[in-house]
Amino acid sequence: MSTLLERPKGRGRAGSGTVIPGTLPQVNLLPPEVRAARNLRTTKRWLLVSLGLTVVACAVAFGLSLLASATAATELAEAQDETARLQAEQLQYAEVPLVLGMLQQTEAARELGMSTEIPWKAYVDAFGSVLPPGVSVESLTVTQATPMAVGPAAPDVLREAGIGQIRFEGRAVTLPDVAAWIEALDSVPGFTDASVEAVQGSEEVDSGVFYQITTTVQVTQEAYADRFAPTDGEG
Template structure:
Protein backbone atom coordinates (compact mmCIF):
# COMPACT_ATOMS: atom_id res chain seq x y z
CA UNK A 1 0.00 0.00 0.00
CA UNK A 2 1.12 3.47 -0.63
CA UNK A 3 -0.22 6.97 -0.32
CA UNK A 4 -0.03 9.46 -3.26
CA UNK A 5 -0.98 13.12 -3.54
CA UNK A 6 -4.18 13.85 -5.47
CA UNK A 7 -5.79 17.28 -5.77
CA UNK A 8 -3.65 18.61 -2.93
CA UNK A 9 -4.87 15.95 -0.46
CA UNK A 10 -3.35 12.66 0.78
CA UNK A 11 -5.55 9.76 -0.35
CA UNK A 12 -5.13 6.24 0.94
CA UNK A 13 -5.23 3.78 -1.95
CA UNK A 14 -5.73 0.09 -1.03
CA UNK A 15 -4.36 -2.48 -3.40
CA UNK A 16 -2.47 0.09 -5.49
CA UNK A 17 0.85 -0.43 -7.12
CA UNK A 18 3.66 0.52 -4.78
CA UNK A 19 5.93 3.35 -6.01
CA UNK A 20 9.16 4.69 -4.70
CA UNK A 21 10.72 8.11 -5.60
CA UNK A 22 14.42 7.38 -5.79
CA UNK A 23 15.44 10.76 -7.30
CA UNK A 24 17.83 12.70 -5.14
CA UNK A 25 16.58 16.09 -3.84
CA UNK A 26 19.28 17.82 -5.87
CA UNK A 27 17.75 16.55 -9.14
CA UNK A 28 14.31 17.77 -8.11
CA UNK A 29 15.72 21.17 -7.20
CA UNK A 30 17.50 21.41 -10.56
CA UNK A 31 14.28 20.56 -12.40
CA UNK A 32 12.41 23.27 -10.51
CA UNK A 33 15.21 25.72 -11.27
CA UNK A 34 15.06 24.91 -14.98
CA UNK A 35 11.29 25.34 -15.02
CA UNK A 36 11.56 28.72 -13.30
CA UNK A 37 14.31 29.73 -15.71
CA UNK A 38 12.07 28.91 -18.68
CA UNK A 39 9.21 31.00 -17.19
CA UNK A 40 11.59 33.89 -16.63
CA UNK A 41 12.69 33.69 -20.28
CA UNK A 42 9.05 33.65 -21.39
CA UNK A 43 8.30 36.68 -19.19
CA UNK A 44 11.29 38.62 -20.53
CA UNK A 45 10.32 37.81 -24.13
CA UNK A 46 6.70 38.82 -23.49
CA UNK A 47 7.84 42.08 -21.89
CA UNK A 48 10.15 42.76 -24.83
CA UNK A 49 7.25 42.17 -27.24
CA UNK A 50 5.01 44.57 -25.30
CA UNK A 51 7.73 47.22 -25.25
CA UNK A 52 8.38 46.73 -28.97
CA UNK A 53 4.68 47.09 -29.73
CA UNK A 54 4.53 50.31 -27.68
CA UNK A 55 7.58 51.74 -29.42
CA UNK A 56 6.15 50.74 -32.80
CA UNK A 57 2.81 52.41 -32.03
CA UNK A 58 4.56 55.60 -30.91
CA UNK A 59 6.69 55.57 -34.03
CA UNK A 60 3.61 55.07 -36.20
CA UNK A 61 1.85 57.99 -34.50
CA UNK A 62 4.93 60.14 -35.03
CA UNK A 63 5.07 59.22 -38.74
CA UNK A 64 1.35 59.95 -39.11
CA UNK A 65 1.75 63.34 -37.44
CA UNK A 66 4.71 64.20 -39.66
CA UNK A 67 2.76 63.20 -42.77
CA UNK A 68 -0.23 65.30 -41.68
CA UNK A 69 2.06 68.26 -41.04
CA UNK A 70 3.67 67.83 -44.46
CA UNK A 71 0.24 67.71 -46.14
CA UNK A 72 -0.86 70.85 -44.26
CA UNK A 73 2.34 72.64 -45.30
CA UNK A 74 1.78 71.65 -48.92
CA UNK A 75 -1.82 72.89 -48.76
CA UNK A 76 -0.67 76.19 -47.26
CA UNK A 77 1.95 76.53 -49.97
CA UNK A 78 -0.67 75.95 -52.67
CA UNK A 79 -2.97 78.55 -51.10
CA UNK A 80 -0.11 81.03 -50.97
CA UNK A 81 0.65 80.41 -54.62
CA UNK A 82 -3.02 80.90 -55.50
CA UNK A 83 -3.15 84.16 -53.55
CA UNK A 84 0.00 85.43 -55.24
CA UNK A 85 -1.48 84.45 -58.59
CA UNK A 86 -4.50 86.67 -57.96
CA UNK A 87 -2.65 89.36 -56.02
CA UNK A 88 -3.26 91.89 -58.79
CA UNK A 89 -6.98 91.17 -58.70
CA UNK A 90 -7.08 91.64 -54.93
CA UNK A 91 -5.13 94.89 -55.27
CA UNK A 92 -7.54 96.20 -57.89
CA UNK A 93 -10.54 95.26 -55.76
CA UNK A 94 -8.96 97.02 -52.79
CA UNK A 95 -8.34 100.13 -54.88
CA UNK A 96 -11.91 100.05 -56.16
CA UNK A 97 -13.27 99.73 -52.62
CA UNK A 98 -11.03 102.57 -51.44
CA UNK A 99 -12.10 104.70 -54.40
CA UNK A 100 -15.76 104.01 -53.70
CA UNK A 101 -15.32 104.99 -50.06
CA UNK A 102 -13.53 108.19 -51.06
CA UNK A 103 -16.21 108.91 -53.64
CA UNK A 104 -18.89 108.43 -51.02
CA UNK A 105 -17.14 110.81 -48.62
CA UNK A 106 -16.47 113.47 -51.25
CA UNK A 107 -19.86 113.15 -52.91
CA UNK A 108 -21.92 112.89 -49.74
CA UNK A 109 -22.88 116.61 -49.63
CA UNK A 110 -23.72 116.76 -53.35
CA UNK A 111 -26.83 118.77 -54.26
CA UNK A 112 -28.36 119.01 -57.73
CA UNK A 113 -28.02 122.79 -57.91
CA UNK A 114 -29.26 123.00 -61.46
CA UNK A 115 -32.42 121.14 -60.52
CA UNK A 116 -32.80 123.17 -57.32
CA UNK A 117 -32.53 126.48 -59.16
CA UNK A 118 -35.04 125.25 -61.74
CA UNK A 119 -37.43 124.32 -58.92
CA UNK A 120 -37.06 127.78 -57.35
CA UNK A 121 -37.73 129.54 -60.66
CA UNK A 122 -40.76 127.33 -61.25
CA UNK A 123 -42.28 128.19 -57.86
CA UNK A 124 -41.73 131.96 -57.53
CA UNK A 125 -44.49 134.37 -58.63
CA UNK A 126 -45.00 134.84 -62.35
CA UNK A 127 -42.91 137.57 -63.93
CA UNK A 128 -40.00 137.09 -61.49
CA UNK A 129 -36.48 137.22 -62.90
CA UNK A 130 -33.52 135.63 -61.09
CA UNK A 131 -30.69 138.17 -61.13
CA UNK A 132 -28.17 136.26 -58.98
CA UNK A 133 -27.78 133.06 -56.97
CA UNK A 134 -25.29 132.48 -54.13
CA UNK A 135 -24.82 129.11 -52.46
CA UNK A 136 -23.32 128.22 -49.07
CA UNK A 137 -22.70 124.58 -48.26
CA UNK A 138 -20.51 122.42 -46.05
CA UNK A 139 -17.67 120.29 -47.37
CA UNK A 140 -16.54 116.73 -46.58
CA UNK A 141 -14.04 118.28 -44.15
CA UNK A 142 -16.22 120.94 -42.53
CA UNK A 143 -19.83 120.75 -41.43
CA UNK A 144 -22.34 123.36 -42.44
CA UNK A 145 -22.98 125.90 -39.68
CA UNK A 146 -26.43 125.37 -38.22
CA UNK A 147 -28.93 127.97 -37.11
CA UNK A 148 -28.36 129.42 -33.64
CA UNK A 149 -31.95 128.57 -32.68
CA UNK A 150 -32.02 124.99 -31.41
CA UNK A 151 -35.60 124.25 -32.50
CA UNK A 152 -34.93 124.95 -36.17
CA UNK A 153 -34.47 122.00 -38.51
CA UNK A 154 -30.99 120.88 -39.55
CA UNK A 155 -29.61 122.45 -42.73
CA UNK A 156 -27.06 121.34 -45.28
CA UNK A 157 -27.00 124.44 -47.51
CA UNK A 158 -28.30 127.98 -47.97
CA UNK A 159 -29.36 129.55 -51.26
CA UNK A 160 -29.51 133.35 -51.46
CA UNK A 161 -31.42 134.67 -54.48
CA UNK A 162 -31.77 138.20 -55.79
CA UNK A 163 -35.10 138.41 -57.62
CA UNK A 164 -36.50 141.17 -59.78
CA UNK A 165 -40.20 141.92 -60.40
CA UNK A 166 -41.85 144.62 -62.47
CA UNK A 167 -44.28 145.29 -59.64
CA UNK A 168 -44.49 144.80 -55.91
CA UNK A 169 -44.93 141.18 -54.78
CA UNK A 170 -45.78 140.37 -51.13
CA UNK A 171 -43.10 138.38 -49.30
CA UNK A 172 -45.65 135.68 -48.47
CA UNK A 173 -46.02 134.87 -52.17
CA UNK A 174 -42.29 134.14 -52.44
CA UNK A 175 -42.26 132.09 -49.24
CA UNK A 176 -45.30 130.01 -50.20
CA UNK A 177 -43.77 129.25 -53.59
CA UNK A 178 -40.31 128.10 -52.51
CA UNK A 179 -41.82 125.86 -49.82
CA UNK A 180 -42.43 123.38 -52.66
CA UNK A 181 -38.73 123.17 -53.58
CA UNK A 182 -37.26 119.66 -52.86
CA UNK A 183 -35.24 119.72 -49.64
CA UNK A 184 -36.88 122.92 -48.39
CA UNK A 185 -36.40 123.58 -44.66
CA UNK A 186 -37.33 127.23 -44.27
CA UNK A 187 -37.02 130.56 -46.08
CA UNK A 188 -37.13 134.28 -45.41
CA UNK A 189 -37.27 137.52 -47.35
CA UNK A 190 -34.52 139.76 -46.03
CA UNK A 191 -34.92 142.78 -48.29
CA UNK A 192 -37.41 144.36 -50.70
CA UNK A 193 -36.20 147.42 -52.57
CA UNK A 194 -37.81 149.58 -55.22
CA UNK A 195 -35.18 150.31 -57.84
CA UNK A 196 -36.77 153.49 -59.17
CA UNK A 197 -39.69 154.65 -61.25
CA UNK A 198 -40.48 151.96 -63.77
CA UNK A 199 -37.56 149.73 -62.72
CA UNK A 200 -39.66 147.45 -60.52
CA UNK A 201 -38.70 145.84 -57.25
CA UNK A 202 -35.72 143.78 -56.15
CA UNK A 203 -36.22 141.10 -53.50
CA UNK A 204 -33.57 139.18 -51.57
CA UNK A 205 -34.77 135.66 -50.71
CA UNK A 206 -32.87 133.16 -48.53
CA UNK A 207 -33.80 129.48 -48.74
CA UNK A 208 -32.38 126.82 -46.39
CA UNK A 209 -32.16 123.23 -47.62
CA UNK A 210 -32.03 119.96 -45.67
CA UNK A 211 -30.91 116.36 -46.32
CA UNK A 212 -33.78 115.79 -48.76
CA UNK A 213 -31.95 118.02 -51.24
CA UNK A 214 -28.98 115.62 -51.45
CA UNK A 215 -28.62 113.46 -54.55
CA UNK A 216 -27.19 110.47 -52.63
CA UNK A 217 -25.55 109.27 -55.84
CA UNK A 218 -22.54 107.78 -54.08
CA UNK A 219 -24.28 106.27 -51.07
CA UNK A 220 -24.09 102.43 -51.05
CA UNK A 221 -27.41 100.77 -51.86
CA UNK A 222 -27.65 99.03 -48.50
CA UNK A 223 -27.33 102.40 -46.71
CA UNK A 224 -30.00 104.17 -48.73
Protein backbone atom coordinates in the same frame (compact mmCIF):
# COMPACT_ATOMS: atom_id res chain seq x y z
CA MET B 1 22.84 -2.01 0.62
CA SER B 2 19.26 -3.16 0.17
CA THR B 3 15.96 -2.19 1.62
CA LEU B 4 13.34 -4.73 2.39
CA LEU B 5 9.80 -3.65 1.84
CA GLU B 6 7.36 -5.61 3.94
CA ARG B 7 3.61 -5.51 3.95
CA PRO B 8 2.44 -4.17 7.27
CA LYS B 9 0.52 -6.62 9.38
CA GLY B 10 -1.60 -4.15 11.18
CA ARG B 11 -2.60 -0.55 11.41
CA GLY B 12 0.00 1.96 12.17
CA ARG B 13 -0.25 4.21 15.07
CA ALA B 14 -2.17 7.40 14.82
CA GLY B 15 -0.10 10.29 13.48
CA SER B 16 2.31 7.97 11.61
CA GLY B 17 0.56 8.53 8.26
CA THR B 18 -2.20 6.95 6.30
CA VAL B 19 -1.60 3.71 4.42
CA ILE B 20 -3.93 2.84 1.57
CA PRO B 21 -5.08 -0.75 2.00
CA GLY B 22 -3.92 -3.07 -0.77
CA THR B 23 -0.94 -0.91 -1.82
CA LEU B 24 2.63 -0.90 -0.95
CA PRO B 25 4.22 2.18 0.56
CA GLN B 26 6.64 3.97 -1.76
CA VAL B 27 9.79 5.73 -0.82
CA ASN B 28 11.51 8.35 -3.08
CA LEU B 29 15.06 7.13 -3.14
CA LEU B 30 16.35 9.91 -5.46
CA PRO B 31 18.95 12.10 -3.89
CA PRO B 32 17.88 15.73 -3.19
CA GLU B 33 20.44 16.94 -5.70
CA VAL B 34 18.64 15.12 -8.53
CA ARG B 35 15.26 16.54 -7.53
CA ALA B 36 16.76 20.08 -7.35
CA ALA B 37 18.33 19.63 -10.80
CA ARG B 38 14.97 18.58 -12.23
CA ASN B 39 13.22 21.55 -10.65
CA LEU B 40 15.97 23.84 -11.96
CA ARG B 41 15.52 22.55 -15.50
CA THR B 42 11.78 23.11 -15.26
CA THR B 43 12.31 26.62 -13.99
CA LYS B 44 14.79 27.33 -16.79
CA ARG B 45 12.31 26.10 -19.39
CA TRP B 46 9.65 28.46 -18.05
CA LEU B 47 12.16 31.28 -17.94
CA LEU B 48 13.05 30.63 -21.58
CA VAL B 49 9.37 30.59 -22.52
CA SER B 50 8.79 33.86 -20.68
CA LEU B 51 11.86 35.41 -22.26
CA GLY B 52 10.71 34.31 -25.69
CA LEU B 53 7.27 35.78 -25.16
CA THR B 54 8.86 39.01 -23.96
CA VAL B 55 11.08 39.18 -27.03
CA VAL B 56 8.10 38.54 -29.31
CA ALA B 57 6.07 41.23 -27.54
CA CYS B 58 8.95 43.71 -27.84
CA ALA B 59 9.36 42.87 -31.53
CA VAL B 60 5.64 43.39 -32.16
CA ALA B 61 5.67 46.71 -30.26
CA PHE B 62 8.77 47.81 -32.15
CA GLY B 63 7.15 46.91 -35.47
CA LEU B 64 4.00 48.79 -34.54
CA SER B 65 6.05 51.82 -33.54
CA LEU B 66 7.90 51.71 -36.84
CA LEU B 67 4.59 51.50 -38.70
CA ALA B 68 3.16 54.40 -36.70
CA SER B 69 6.32 56.45 -37.30
CA ALA B 70 6.16 55.77 -41.03
CA THR B 71 2.48 56.74 -41.12
CA ALA B 72 3.16 59.94 -39.18
CA ALA B 73 6.05 60.80 -41.49
CA THR B 74 3.81 60.27 -44.53
CA GLU B 75 1.07 62.45 -43.06
CA LEU B 76 3.64 65.14 -42.16
CA ALA B 77 5.00 65.12 -45.70
CA GLU B 78 1.48 65.41 -47.12
CA ALA B 79 0.69 68.28 -44.74
CA GLN B 80 3.91 70.06 -45.71
CA ASP B 81 3.09 69.63 -49.40
CA GLU B 82 -0.40 71.05 -48.82
CA THR B 83 1.06 73.98 -46.87
CA ALA B 84 3.50 74.72 -49.68
CA ARG B 85 0.67 74.59 -52.22
CA LEU B 86 -1.48 76.96 -50.19
CA GLN B 87 1.41 79.35 -49.69
CA ALA B 88 2.02 79.35 -53.44
CA GLU B 89 -1.63 80.18 -54.06
CA GLN B 90 -1.48 82.88 -51.40
CA LEU B 91 1.47 84.49 -53.18
CA GLN B 92 -0.47 84.29 -56.43
CA TYR B 93 -3.32 86.33 -54.94
CA ALA B 94 -1.23 88.48 -52.59
CA GLU B 95 -2.27 91.69 -54.33
CA VAL B 96 -6.00 90.98 -54.06
CA PRO B 97 -6.37 92.27 -50.44
CA LEU B 98 -4.41 95.41 -51.38
CA VAL B 99 -6.65 96.06 -54.36
CA LEU B 100 -9.78 95.43 -52.31
CA GLY B 101 -8.51 97.78 -49.60
CA MET B 102 -7.82 100.52 -52.14
CA LEU B 103 -11.25 99.97 -53.66
CA GLN B 104 -12.92 100.30 -50.27
CA GLN B 105 -10.97 103.48 -49.54
CA THR B 106 -11.97 104.91 -52.90
CA GLU B 107 -15.62 104.07 -52.33
CA ALA B 108 -15.51 105.59 -48.84
CA ALA B 109 -13.88 108.77 -50.19
CA ARG B 110 -16.45 109.01 -52.97
CA GLU B 111 -19.30 108.45 -50.53
CA LEU B 112 -17.96 111.18 -48.22
CA GLY B 113 -17.20 113.63 -51.03
CA MET B 114 -20.58 113.20 -52.70
CA SER B 115 -22.59 113.04 -49.48
CA THR B 116 -23.50 116.75 -49.81
CA GLU B 117 -24.18 116.70 -53.54
CA ILE B 118 -27.22 118.80 -54.52
CA PRO B 119 -28.57 118.94 -58.08
CA TRP B 120 -28.56 122.74 -58.06
CA LYS B 121 -29.76 123.18 -61.63
CA ALA B 122 -33.05 121.48 -60.82
CA TYR B 123 -33.57 123.68 -57.76
CA VAL B 124 -32.58 126.89 -59.52
CA ASP B 125 -35.03 126.00 -62.27
CA ALA B 126 -37.69 125.32 -59.61
CA PHE B 127 -36.94 128.69 -58.03
CA GLY B 128 -37.32 130.44 -61.37
CA SER B 129 -40.56 128.63 -62.14
CA VAL B 130 -42.34 130.27 -59.18
CA LEU B 131 -41.13 133.82 -59.80
CA PRO B 132 -44.04 136.25 -59.85
CA PRO B 133 -44.86 137.85 -63.20
CA GLY B 134 -42.77 140.95 -63.91
CA VAL B 135 -39.92 139.95 -61.58
CA SER B 136 -36.51 139.64 -63.21
CA VAL B 137 -33.34 138.11 -61.79
CA GLU B 138 -30.32 140.27 -61.16
CA SER B 139 -28.29 137.78 -59.08
CA LEU B 140 -28.77 134.32 -57.68
CA THR B 141 -26.34 132.96 -55.08
CA VAL B 142 -26.31 129.43 -53.68
CA THR B 143 -24.37 128.28 -50.62
CA GLN B 144 -24.28 124.83 -49.01
CA ALA B 145 -22.60 122.63 -46.47
CA THR B 146 -19.68 120.42 -47.50
CA PRO B 147 -17.99 117.45 -45.80
CA MET B 148 -15.44 119.94 -44.47
CA ALA B 149 -17.68 122.92 -43.67
CA VAL B 150 -21.04 123.57 -42.08
CA GLY B 151 -23.92 125.07 -43.99
CA PRO B 152 -24.97 128.72 -44.02
CA ALA B 153 -26.38 130.23 -40.85
CA ALA B 154 -30.09 130.79 -40.49
CA PRO B 155 -31.25 134.28 -41.55
CA ASP B 156 -32.71 134.86 -38.10
CA VAL B 157 -33.34 133.07 -34.81
CA LEU B 158 -36.88 132.12 -35.80
CA ARG B 159 -35.75 129.88 -38.62
CA GLU B 160 -33.57 126.80 -38.62
CA ALA B 161 -30.41 126.66 -40.68
CA GLY B 162 -30.60 124.38 -43.68
CA ILE B 163 -27.89 122.45 -45.49
CA GLY B 164 -27.93 125.15 -48.15
CA GLN B 165 -29.46 128.48 -49.11
CA ILE B 166 -30.54 130.30 -52.23
CA ARG B 167 -30.32 134.10 -52.14
CA PHE B 168 -32.20 135.97 -54.85
CA GLU B 169 -31.85 139.60 -55.81
CA GLY B 170 -34.09 141.00 -58.52
CA ARG B 171 -36.31 143.82 -59.59
CA ALA B 172 -39.97 144.24 -60.42
CA VAL B 173 -41.93 146.98 -62.07
CA THR B 174 -44.89 146.34 -59.80
CA LEU B 175 -44.91 145.08 -56.25
CA PRO B 176 -45.51 141.30 -56.35
CA ASP B 177 -47.81 139.30 -54.07
CA VAL B 178 -45.18 138.48 -51.46
CA ALA B 179 -47.32 136.03 -49.46
CA ALA B 180 -48.21 134.00 -52.55
CA TRP B 181 -44.58 133.98 -53.65
CA ILE B 182 -43.35 132.68 -50.28
CA GLU B 183 -46.03 129.99 -50.26
CA ALA B 184 -45.02 128.91 -53.76
CA LEU B 185 -41.36 128.68 -52.75
CA ASP B 186 -42.11 126.63 -49.62
CA SER B 187 -44.17 124.21 -51.71
CA VAL B 188 -41.09 123.11 -53.67
CA PRO B 189 -39.69 119.82 -52.19
CA GLY B 190 -36.35 120.62 -50.55
CA PHE B 191 -37.22 124.30 -49.91
CA THR B 192 -38.30 125.72 -46.57
CA ASP B 193 -38.51 129.01 -44.68
CA ALA B 194 -38.68 131.26 -47.73
CA SER B 195 -38.51 134.91 -46.81
CA VAL B 196 -38.55 138.28 -48.56
CA GLU B 197 -35.71 140.08 -46.86
CA ALA B 198 -36.13 143.52 -48.41
CA VAL B 199 -38.28 145.45 -50.86
CA GLN B 200 -36.96 148.83 -51.80
CA GLY B 201 -38.54 151.21 -54.26
CA SER B 202 -36.26 153.06 -56.70
CA GLU B 203 -36.61 155.21 -59.78
CA GLU B 204 -34.54 155.57 -62.89
CA VAL B 205 -34.82 158.12 -65.66
CA ASP B 206 -35.12 155.52 -68.40
CA SER B 207 -37.17 152.83 -66.64
CA GLY B 208 -39.08 154.85 -64.12
CA VAL B 209 -40.14 153.42 -60.76
CA PHE B 210 -39.17 149.80 -59.86
CA TYR B 211 -38.68 147.69 -56.77
CA GLN B 212 -35.44 146.02 -55.60
CA ILE B 213 -36.34 142.67 -53.99
CA THR B 214 -34.12 140.39 -51.90
CA THR B 215 -35.38 136.89 -51.09
CA THR B 216 -33.82 133.86 -49.38
CA VAL B 217 -34.97 130.26 -49.10
CA GLN B 218 -33.41 127.48 -47.01
CA VAL B 219 -32.55 124.15 -48.62
CA THR B 220 -33.24 120.98 -46.60
CA GLN B 221 -31.61 117.56 -46.60
CA GLU B 222 -34.33 116.39 -48.95
CA ALA B 223 -32.37 118.15 -51.70
CA TYR B 224 -29.40 115.78 -51.37
CA ALA B 225 -28.90 113.61 -54.46
CA ASP B 226 -27.73 110.59 -52.38
CA ARG B 227 -26.34 108.92 -55.48
CA PHE B 228 -23.62 107.12 -53.56
CA ALA B 229 -25.28 106.73 -50.18
CA PRO B 230 -24.98 103.19 -48.76
CA THR B 231 -28.08 101.09 -49.24
CA ASP B 232 -29.64 98.83 -46.62
CA GLY B 233 -27.24 96.07 -45.64
CA GLU B 234 -24.12 97.98 -46.71
CA GLY B 235 -21.45 99.62 -44.57
